[in-house]
Amino acid sequence: MTTCDVVVIGLGPGGEATATELAKAGLDVVGVEERLVGGECPYFGCIPSKMIIRAADALAEARRVGDLAGSAEVRPDLGVVARRIREEATDDWDDQVAVDRLVDAGVRFVRGRGRLTGPRTVQVGEETFEARRGVVLNPGTSPSAPPIDGLADTPYWTNREVLRAEAAPASMAVIGGGPIGAELAQAFSRFGTRVTVLEIGPRILGPEEPEAGELLGKVFAEEGLQVLTEVEIRRVSFVDGHFSVELADQTLEVEKVLVAAGRRPNLADLGLETVGLDPSARSIEVDESMRAGDGLWAIGDVVGHGAWTHMSMYQSAVAVRDLLDQDGGRADYRAVPHVTFTDPEVGGVGMTEQQARDAGLSVRTGWQDMSANSRGWINRAQGFVKLVEDADRGVLVGATVVGPTGGDVLGMLTTAVHAEVPTATLRSMIYAYPTMHRAVEEALKDLAADD
Ligand SMILES: Cc1cc2nc3c(=O)[nH]c(=O)nc-3n(C[C@H](O)[C@H](O)[C@H](O)COP(=O)(O)OP(=O)(O)OC[C@H]3O[C@@H](n4cnc5c(N)ncnc54)[C@H](O)[C@@H]3O)c2cc1C
Numbered sequence: 204m205t206t207c208d209v210v211v212i213g214l215g216p217g218g219e220a221t222a223t224e225l226a227k228a229g230l231d232v233v234g235v236e237e238r239l240v241g242g243e244c245p246y247f248g249c250i251p252s253k254m255i256i257r258a259a260d261a262l263a264e265a266r267r268v269g270d271l272a273g274s275a276e277v278r279p280d281l282g283v284v285a286r287r288i289r290e291e292a293t294d295d296w297d298d299q300v301a302v303d304r305l306v307d308a309g310v311r312f313v314r315g316r317g318r319l320t321g322p323r324t325v326q327v328g329e330e331t332f333e334a335r336r337g338v339v340l341n342p343g344t345s346p347s348a349p350p351i352d353g354l355a356d357t358p359y360w361t362n363r364e365v366l367r368a369e370a371a372p373a374s375m376a377v378i379g380g381g382p383i384g385a386e387l388a389q390a391f392s393r394f395g396t397r398v399t400v401l402e403i404g405p406r407i408l409g410p411e412e413p414e415a416g417e418l419l420g421k422v423f424a425e426e427g428l429q430v431l432t433e434v435e436i437r438r439v440s441f442v443d444g445h446f447s448v449e450l451a452d453q454t455l456e457v458e459k460v461l462v463a464a465g466r467r468p469n470l471a472d473l474g475l476e477t478v479g480l481d482p483s484a485r486s487i488e489v490d491e492s493m494r495a496g497d498g499l500w501a502i503g504d505v506v507g508h509g510a511w512t513h514m515s516m517y518q519s520a521v522a523v524r525d526l527l528d529q530d531g532g533r534a535d536y537r538a539v540p541h542v543t544f545t546d547p548e549v550g551g552v553g554m555t556e557q558q559a560r561d562a563g564l565s566v567r568t569g570w571q572d573m574s575a576n577s578r579g580w581i582n583r584a585q586g587f588v589k590l591v592e593d594a595d596r597g598v599l600v601g602a603t604v605v606g607p608t609g610g611d612v613l614g615m616l617t618t619a620v621h622a623e624v625p626t627a628t629l630r631s632m633i634y635a636y637p638t639m640h641r642a643v644e645e646a647l648k649d650l651a652a653d654d
């Protein structure tokens with residue numbers, strides 16, 4: 204038995220930050236990771252996907268030259284960005300740099316699968332660690348495939364394979380129109396892949412404001428992607444190097460199938476039952492200090508407050524403060540921002556209109572079309588700003604920005620929701636001309652039109 208102050212199981216973005224910060228604060232920390240230090244985001248998620256999107260946006264921008272500035276010839280080659288991902292971003296999916304950074308910060312690093320064997324004890328292979336203060340869980344999620352007949356027997360792609368692709372396939376069916384499916388569908392289409400998005404729900408990006416998914420579906424169609432909603436996929440098979448995807452009314456023949464239909468929390472083999480928790484649950488319940496029990500904290504995707512890197516990092520900071528007995532606030536989820544990096548970007552914060560109504564608030568909404576904003580018109584932008592106000596308190600409780608820089612325009616609205624800035628104050632501000640964020644000023648005027 205080896206003793207220490209804290210064991211961190213799973214070194215995704217939040218776990219890596221937790222181990223580093225606690226070690227820097229002088230605690231004896233053991234960090235356990237079975238795959239790659241840094242988790243999904245740097246190797247199979249945010250970073251490589253956004254690099255492909257950046258490259259795909261460059262192609263789309265070059266194709267706009269004909270409309271705006273003359274002519275340009277574009278010959279897409281995914282190999283260029285694939286090389287950049289391999290060499291510059293992931294070091295060929297090798298985490299030695301991240302391990303060194305962790306060790307330099309004072310963390311004892313252990314490669315292997317960590318498993319709770321009781322309160323404050325963790326087993327990794329033959330070694331058992333006893334943590335005086337406790338254990339932090341950050342195991343994250345893995346891609347999961349829906350139970351579609353035949354699918355499991357095919358060599359389908361998930362995010363882990365598609366982000367290592369060296370060339371764009373000629374055709375691809377994308378199962379799932381959530382953030383992963385939508386972002387990669389558009390990016391690969393811009394690289395020349397004939398893409399069909401198969402979404403079981405009524406529209407893509409279902410949890411966003413309905414207008415966002417509807418507009419994105421229209422933009423995808425204009426760009427030549429096929430988006431099929433409310434689909435029933437009956438069977439998937441793979442014969443002679445090609446996939447057949449059987450729907451109720453047609454069969455698609457494609458070179459690749461990308462499954463982006465949701466994630467499975469990595470909770471099954473974590474020994475949760477040894478500390479009184481349910482290993483078959485979808486998430487680990489935590490309090491506002493990220494405590495899941497006595498001497499046990501959980502952070503990241505598995506706590507079910509949104510699967511985003513910034514949430515994992517935010518929750519890490521909350522847990523670290525608690526572990527170090529520092530003041531500084533508890534987790535507050537009123538103003539959680541998120542951005543889907545399609546073109547146009549879809550940024551949202553706080554509640555949607557429906558969520559605000561369901562919460563019993565007295566709701567007013569404000570709207571502005573991006574095409575009616577000067578910068579939006581100049582750029583031929585599609586998109587909108589939608590504001591959701593708690594009219595009784597005169598503050599925003601939610602906002603959505605769809606537009607070329609939707610994720611960045613969202614910043615000021617995140618501040619407004621988080622700090623509960625009165626909408627009257629927001630209306631009294633000066634908004635630089637001509638910027639996309641001036642659409643916020645117009646949406647605020649629309650909000651007040653009911654006064
Ligand atoms: C394609 C894609 C694109 C994305 N894009 C974005 C984006 O643009 N912005 C954004 O905010 N988020 C994005 N995300 C989500 C983001 O990657 C995750 O929210 C983020 O990685 C945080 O996850 P996490 O901290 O819970 O753990 P993870 O990153 O999932 O890491 C958990 C780690 O724990 C390890 N582990 C699990 N069990 C054990 C065990 N028992 N013992 C030892 N180690 C274990 C795993 O090997 C893994 O390395 C994207 C995700 C995907 C898949």
Ligand SMILES: NC(=O)c1ccc[n+]([C@@H]2O[C@H](COP(=O)([O-])OP(=O)(O)OC[C@H]3O[C@@H](n4cnc5c(N)ncnc54)[C@H](O)[C@@H]3O)[C@@H](O)[C@H]2O)c1
Pocket residue numbers: 349378379380381382383384386401402403404407408409434436463464465466509510511541542543544
């Ligand atoms: N830009 C970002 O911040 C970003 C990007 C990618 C992923 N992520 C995170 O990763 C998480 C996982 O992403 P995801 O897109 O895999 O999952 P998701 O759960 O968000 O979306 C899955 C989609 O697949 C659909 N679906 C499920 N079963 C289906 C079936 N049988 N046939 C057709 N469609 C089906 C769902 O209706 C849903 O629209 C996201 O929720 C998000 O938090 C974030």
